[in-house]
Amino acid sequence: MDIRIGITNSPRELSFETNESPAEIEQTVSQALTSGSGHLSLKDNKGKLYLVPVAGVAYIEIGTEESRRIGFVG
Numbered sequence: 001m002d003i004r005i006g007i008t009n010s011p012r013e014l015s016f017e018t019n020e021s022p023a024e025i026e027q028t029v030s031q032a033l034t035s036g037s038g039h040l041s042l043k044d045n046k047g048k049l050y051l052v053p054v055a056g057v058a059y060i061e062i063g064t065e066e067s068r069r070i071g072f073v074g
Contacts, residue, residue, distance in 0.1 A: 001025070002063030003042065007056045014052065016044040022062050029060055 003025065005014040018025070025042070032040040032054055040052045 002061075004061040004063075005050075005052055006058035006060075007052065008058045009056070014050065016042075016048070016050065018043060019045045025062050033057075 001018050001020065001022065003014075003016055003018055007014065020028075020043075028042065029040060031037075036054075038054060040054055040057065042050050042052075044050070
């Protein structure tokens with residue numbers, strides 16, 4: 001699952017892949033935004049932990065669970 005996080009006042013977005021389901025990611029993001037915890041924490045599929053200040057989140061794009069195709073698509 002691809003995740004893209006846009007950060008305010010930053011020309012680049014944070015992009016990584018995770019093994020979590022879209023529902024789990026949505027729940028984690030919603031909890032961080034409503035609880036006022038100050039940061040959002042997500043892990044990628046390699047075990048890296050990403051901490052993003054909630055105040056700096058411009059958008060979060062949750063990709064599909066479809067695997068990438070290899071070879072030619074006809």
